[in-house]
Amino acid sequence: MKMLPFDYAVRNLGRSPRRFLAILLGNALVVLLILAAAAFVEGMRSSLSIRNDSRNVILLATGSEESIERSEIPATTPGILAASLPGIHTVGGVPFVSPEVLSALIFFEDAESSDELRAVVRGITPGAFLVHDRIEITEGRAARPGRNEIIAGSLAAEKLGLSEAALAIGESLWFEGEPWTIVGRFRARGTVMDAELWMPLTDLQLATKRDGLSSVVIRLGDAEFADVDAFTKMRVDLELSAIREAEYYASLLRFYRPIQIMIWVTAILIALAGILGGLNTLYSAFSARVREIGMLQSLGYPRRAIVFSLIQEASLASAVAVFLAILTAKLLLDGIAISFSMGVFQLTLSSTVLASGGAVGLFLGIAGSLPPAWRCLRMPIPESLKSL
Amino acid sequence: MKHIVSAFALASVAALVGCAQEETKATSASNASPQTQQVAAIPEGLFLEEGPADAVTLAQARATAKPGEEIAFTGYIGGRAEPFTEGRALFLVADSDEAPACTDGCPKPWDACCIPSETVAANSATVQVLDGAGQALRMNLKGENDLAPGSRVTVIGKVREANEAIFVVDATGIRVDDHQP
Numbered sequence: 001m002k003m004l005p006f007d008y009a010v011r012n013l014g015r016s017p018r019r020f021l022a023i024l025l026g027n028a029l030v031v032l033l034i035l036a037a038a039a040f041v042e043g044m045r046s047s048l049s050i051r052n053d054s055r056n057v058i059l060l061a062t063g064s065e066e067s068i069e070r071s072e073i074p075a076t077t078p079g080i081l082a083a084s085l086p087g088i089h090t091v092g093g094v095p096f097v098s099p100e101v102l103s104a105l106i107f108f109e110d111a112e113s114s115d116e117l118r119a120v121v122r123g124i125t126p127g128a129f130l131v132h133d134r135i136e137i138t139e140g141r142a143a144r145p146g147r148n149e150i151i152a153g154s155l156a157a158e159k160l161g162l163s164e165a166a167l168a169i170g171e172s173l174w175f176e177g178e179p180w181t182i183v184g185r186f187r188a189r190g191t192v193m194d195a196e197l198w199m200p201l202t203d204l205q206l207a208t209k210r211d212g213l214s215s216v217v218i219r220l221g222d223a224e225f226a227d228v229d230a231f232t233k234m235r236v237d238l239e240l241s242a243i244r245e246a247e248y249y250a251s252l253l254r255f256y257r258p259i260q261i262m263i264w265v266t267a268i269l270i271a272l273a274g275i276l277g278g279l280n281t282l283y284s285a286f287s288a289r290v291r292e293i294g295m296l297q298s299l300g301y302p303r304r305a306i307v308f309s310l311i312q313e314a315s316l317a318s319a320v321a322v323f324l325a326i327l328t329a330k331l332l333l334d335g336i337a338i339s340f341s342m343g344v345f346q347l348t349l350s351s352t353v354l355a356s357g358g359a360v361g362l363f364l365g366i367a368g369s370l371p372p373a374w375r376c377l378r379m380p381i382p383e384s385l386k387s388l
Numbered sequence: 389m390k391h392i393v394s395a396f397a398l399a400s401v402a403a404l405v406g407c408a409q410e411e412t413k414a415t416s417a418s419n420a421s422p423q424t425q426q427v428a429a430i431p432e433g434l435f436l437e438e439g440p441a442d443a444v445t446l447a448q449a450r451a452t453a454k455p456g457e458e459i460a461f462t463g464y465i466g467g468r469a470e471p472f473t474e475g476r477a478l479f480l481v482a483d484s485d486e487a488p489a490c491t492d493g494c495p496k497p498w499d500a501c502c503i504p505s506e507t508v509a510a511n512s513a514t515v516q517v518l519d520g521a522g523q524a525l526r527m528n529l530k531g532e533n534d535l536a537p538g539s540r541v542t543v544i545g546k547v548r549e550a551n552e553a554i555f556v557v558d559a560t561g562i563r564v565d566d567h568q569p
Contacts, residue, residue, distance in 0.1 A: 062468060063501065226473055226476045226526075229474070230473045230476045230524060233471075233514050236508075237509050
């Protein structure tokens with residue numbers, strides 16, 4: 001089959017710069033929307049995901065399996081667990097057991113401020129740094145008990161609605177009329193903990209007048225999950241439920257699924273409008289070239305070769321649009337923090353997100369060029385040559 | 389123009405392929421099985437056709453039984469939303485009178501969610517079926533011989549632990565009396 005040269009499709013893109021720009025911007029906008037929606041869903045998913053191979057198990061109160069914040073278990077639980085459950089992971093004789101309290105508290109920026117800052121605060125012991133292996137202290141040090149000290153996650157400022165400078169080491173936040181000094185910053189990349197404030201467990205218990213714990217997180221060694229579950233059913237008096245950490249966060253993700261669906265539906269609807277706009281532009285672009293297409297046919301180029309060249313042309317425009325959209329998304333969207341009830345997550349341009357943007361761009365190029373190309377080619381050649 | 393457009397396209401493809409490889413590595417690591425399940429056989433004669441005539445309620449049994457005693461009691465499988473332990477021959481039984489199942493619109497009536505949790509705990513028993521080494525068998529009992537959450541059962545066995553807080557019975561015989569709590 002006699003094919004049109006690739007140069008022909010490339011040169012055609014520059015023939016009408018205004019039209020090329022319209023196609024480019026229209027396609028880029030559609031791809032950008034898809035990227036934004038996918039990055040939102042991906043960001044939320046990754047912040048509520050724990051690796052499936054995680055051997056962490058959360059023990060919380062029976063009936064509070066869906067919310068650690070509502071859970072209240074006896075303070076003696078970690079000791080009983082460590083003594084009764086063989087097979088907890090240990091290093092140097094230290095068991096990976098982390099008793100925790102999780103509370104939503106209201107802080108103030110200073111003593112006189114009346115602006116409430118809603119924070120998710122986790123009361124911890126050094127065991128937290130053993131079981132939560134994504135945590136790394138990036139600045140300063142861990143908070144010490146009895147000194148009103150806290151450490152802040154890298155997205156905590158976003159959650160509190162403060163500037164990063166307000167959470168710098170040495171700065172204070174006020175709770176119940178007392179200042180709490182920030183002595184460290186930590187990062188817990190890809191988890192909701194990144195937006196939390198952490199303080200020593202005993203300090204949080206005293207500050208909130210609470211005796212019990214919210215949960216105990218353990219890392220399994222030789223023990224299996226069934227052993228932990230059996231323990232909770234043996235010690236019914238403790239009223240504990242065991243849940244795999246990955247499963248707990250997966251259930252939270254399921255809770256937010258309607259929001260994700262809504263985001264996708266909105267993006268697809270807007271993208272559809274963009275696609276229709278793009279089709280319109282291509283219709284007018286190709287219609288203006290009916291005579292040229294008729295001439296190509298009369299020169300002996302088969303219809304398939306012309307369609308292929310038109311697809312090449314539209315796909316090239318789409319490829320540039322995809323590149324522009326990815327560049328814009330990388331500059332403007334990637335890493336943007338979005339606050340939600342569980343904390344904060346960042347828009348994430350993962351490879352899957354980029355691939356979905358690329359796929360949409362490719363679809364726009366191929367599927368978008370076919371209907372207008374068909375319309376031009378179905379016209380008889382003499383009629384095409386006579387058209388203005 | 390051709391070169392610029394080609395370069396754009398190639399750069400996009402290279403970026404996508406590079407990222408996709410990283411993702412593949414992460415995914416294959418995350419698919420690792422967290423644990424392996426070992427399967428054992430149900431002891432012969434565990435499931436009974438007829439229950440003993442002298443079976444008492446679970447609450448009565450808890451009030452009097454001492455460790456080492458042979459007992460027979462009735463109750464229903466429940467007290468928790470998931471009364472069975474997956475991978476172990478172990479389940480919870482609650483007393484039908486003192487901690488009854490909640491039937492008013494409860495999605496899982498056997499979890500006794502309308503009864504104070506301390507009352508449920510005080511009127512529950514942990515029933516386990518042991519292997520030769522004295523450990524709970526590594527198997528699922530749920531579904532065996534129609535055992536299901538909410539099933540009313542008669543359990544025969546030896547009391548392993550009995551105090552105010554916990555009541556553990558090593559079962560030697562189980563009869564499913566009814567499929568309703």
